[in-house]
Amino acid sequence: MTYEDHAYQGGLVPPPGCPAHRAGGGPAGGELLRLFGPEAEADPAGFYEKLRAEHGEVAPVLLHGDLPAWLVLGYSANLTAMRTPSRFSRDSRRWTEFQQGRVAPDSPVLPVIAWQPTCSFVDGEEHRRLRTAVTDGLNRFDRRGMRRFVTRFSDQLIAGFGDHGRVDLVSQFAEHLPMLVMTQLLGMPEEYGPRLVEAARDLVKGTETAVASNEYVVESLRRTVERKRSEPGQDLITWLIEHPSGLNEEEVLEHLRSVLLAANETTINLISETLKMVLTDSRFRAHLSGGQMTLPDALDQVLWDSPPFMLVPGRWATGDTELGGRAIKAGDMLLLGVAAGNADPAVRPDLDTPLFGNRSHLAFGSGPHECPGQEIGRAIAESGIDILLTRLPDLQLSVEEHELVWRGNWMSRHLTELPARFTPRSELHPQQRAASAVAGAGVAGGTGTGTGALVSTPSAAPGAPGAPGAPTAPGAQGATVPGPRSAVRPPLPPAPPVVPPQRRGWWSTLLARLRG
Numbered sequence: 443m444t445y446e447d448h449a450y451q452g453g454l455v456p457p458p459g460c461p462a463h464r465a466g467g468g469p470a471g472g473e474l475l476r477l478f479g480p481e482a483e484a485d486p487a488g489f490y491e492k493l494r495a496e497h498g499e500v501a502p503v504l505l506h507g508d509l510p511a512w513l514v515l516g517y518s519a520n521l522t523a524m525r526t527p528s529r530f531s532r533d534s535r536r537w538t539e540f541q542q543g544r545v546a547p548d549s550p551v552l553p554v555i556a557w558q559p560t561c562s563f564v565d566g567e568e569h570r571r572l573r574t575a576v577t578d579g580l581n582r583f584d585r586r587g588m589r590r591f592v593t594r595f596s597d598q599l600i601a602g603f604g605d606h607g608r609v610d611l612v613s614q615f616a617e618h619l620p621m622l623v624m625t626q627l628l629g630m631p632e633e634y635g636p637r638l639v640e641a642a643r644d645l646v647k648g649t650e651t652a653v654a655s656n657e658y659v660v661e662s663l664r665r666t667v668e669r670k671r672s673e674p675g676q677d678l679i680t681w682l683i684e685h686p687s688g689l690n691e692e693e694v695l696e697h698l699r700s701v702l703l704a705a706n707e708t709t710i711n712l713i714s715e716t717l718k719m720v721l722t723d724s725r726f727r728a729h730l731s732g733g734q735m736t737l738p739d740a741l742d743q744v745l746w747d748s749p750p751f752m753l754v755p756g757r758w759a760t761g762d763t764e765l766g767g768r769a770i771k772a773g774d775m776l777l778l779g780v781a782a783g784n785a786d787p788a789v790r791p792d793l794d795t796p797l798f799g800n801r802s803h804l805a806f807g808s809g810p811h812e813c814p815g816q817e818i819g820r821a822i823a824e825s826g827i828d829i830l831l832t833r834l835p836d837l838q839l840s841v842e843e844h845e846l847v848w849r850g851n852w853m854s855r856h857l858t859e860l861p862a863r864f865t866p867r868s869e870l871h872p873q874q875r876a877a878s879a880v881a882g883a884g885v886a887g888g889t890g891t892g893t894g895a896l897v898s899t900p901s902a903a904p905g906a907p908g909a910p911g912a913p914t915a916p917g918a919q920g921a922t923v924p925g926p927r928s929a930v931r932p933p934l935p936p937a938p939p940v941v942p943p944q945r946r947g948w949w950s951t952l953l954a955r956l957r958g
């Protein structure tokens with residue numbers, strides 16, 4: 443047995459025929475770089491530059507389980523991959539590694555790469571059918587209506603810490619706002635918001651209870667979808683159900699789940715990073731107060747320098763082809779290096795030059811799959827930060843910048859905390875403070891004010907799933923919301939249990955889709 447046979451069987455290097463082997467050698471010493479683990483995750487920007495210096499526009503890398511893939515580093519090569527679906531498909535079932543059974547059933551790449559019946563995983567006519575249903579719905583929200591929602595929830599959150607003089611802007615603001623707004627756009631009962639915030643946080647952190655949290659999200663959506671069938675409203679769930687594209691039940695649910703989670707995760711990152719920049723970067727502080735750089739400009743600078751998705755997995759080659767001088771084989775996987783492309787010296791020779799509203803970054807993708815929710819993500823981030831800075835004008839970082847910590851994975855990285863201080867404000871409306879205290883504690887039960895013009899106040903039909911008296915899942919915990927309005931509100935789905943149920947159910951669903 444040669445060294446290579448031995449190493450392959452022991453999982454050290456990829457099998458013959460993989461992109462890595464065809465790449466003409468790995469970095470110095472012949473060792474291919476892994477896209478996961480301490481080196482890549484501690485300093486992704488440095489890692490990408492190392493790869494760019496070694497390989498140019500497209501680099502061979504290893505994913506978890508040492509699965510081979512191409513990381514697209516060049517700005518122009520990324521655009522080509524994004525805009526040429528005839529060569530680079532979104533259908534993950536084409537991946538050679540799947541077809542040859544080399545992806546372990548518990549691989550951490552599966553939740554994002556395993557094929558799902560959504561617009562993100564299809565091309566051509568089927569993509570148009572599914573995507574139109576989503577975009578037609580999203581386009582019905584206007585910016586002023588969005589701002590009303592964002593103002594209401596931002597004020598609630600600020601009221602929860604306004605008289606303390608201290609706040610962690612990540613855990614007390616950024617991690618709540620997008621989900622609270624998104625549940626309203628979807629037409630979900632307001633009571634679901636705080637628990638969904640907790641479930642989404644748990645999912646992203648990948649803790650033991652992640653599977654249960656995923657089930658909680660799906661169950662909340664399922665119940666709301668069932669109710670919207672008999673009680674339509676002015677909301678995304680109703681518009682998806684009624685759309686002429688004729689989405690089936692699974693397609694409706696899968697789109698809602700992926701929209702809710704993708705919108706939440708990315709917008710949290712955008713808010714956190716922009717707040718960090720506003721509070722730490724003297725250029726922005728000066729520009730913002732001097733009126734030279736607007737908040738939208740600051741958001742774009744962040745979308746260039748710290749895009750919420752550092753990379754997007756992925757695209758799969760439809761046939762043998764070429765990209766950035768590399769021979770790509772049919773079925774190879776490409777990872778779109780959004781952060782690396784944004785920092786490509788070919789388009790940005792000096793990364794310190796401010797971009798003043800230049801929106802040609804890759805943060806929202808490009809081509810047929812370009813993010814259809816970008817205006818909503820921007821509106822939540824921009825209005826939320828604007829309201830925060832208006833209410834707390836002397837907000838400043840309460841630690842040294844070098845003390846800030848990020849946690850990361852192969853796709854994105856997140857600020858863990860953004861501690862800030864400000865002059866306490868006691869004049870906030872007591873009703874707002876009470877509402878926020880409930881939301882901040884992650885306990886179900888909102889004010890039920892429902893003042894947003896875009897969403898009807900939900901109420902469940904007697905006997906309808908999710909209505910009072912409807913059956914709850916076995917083991918449901920703390921399902922109903924006490925309070926004056928609980929009589930007309932649906933009970934919450936069971937809260938995520940502390941100990942996750944069998945993993946098998948979720949994984950086997952994923953695997954079934956893969957095989958299908």
Ligand code: HEM
Nearest residue numbers: 561562705708709712750805806807811813814815818819
């Ligand atoms: C700052 C916030 C956001 C960022 C940075 C972002 C980023 C992205 C990126 C890079 C893609 C393209 C993936 C690809 O090319 O394969 C994408 C797709 C998508 N995004 Fe966003 N997103 C954001 C917010 C949102 C929001 C708020 C929504 C919904 C309200 C949303 C819904 C979607 C959907 C449905 C797709 C799939 C489109 C398709 O495949 O045709 N996103 N997003």
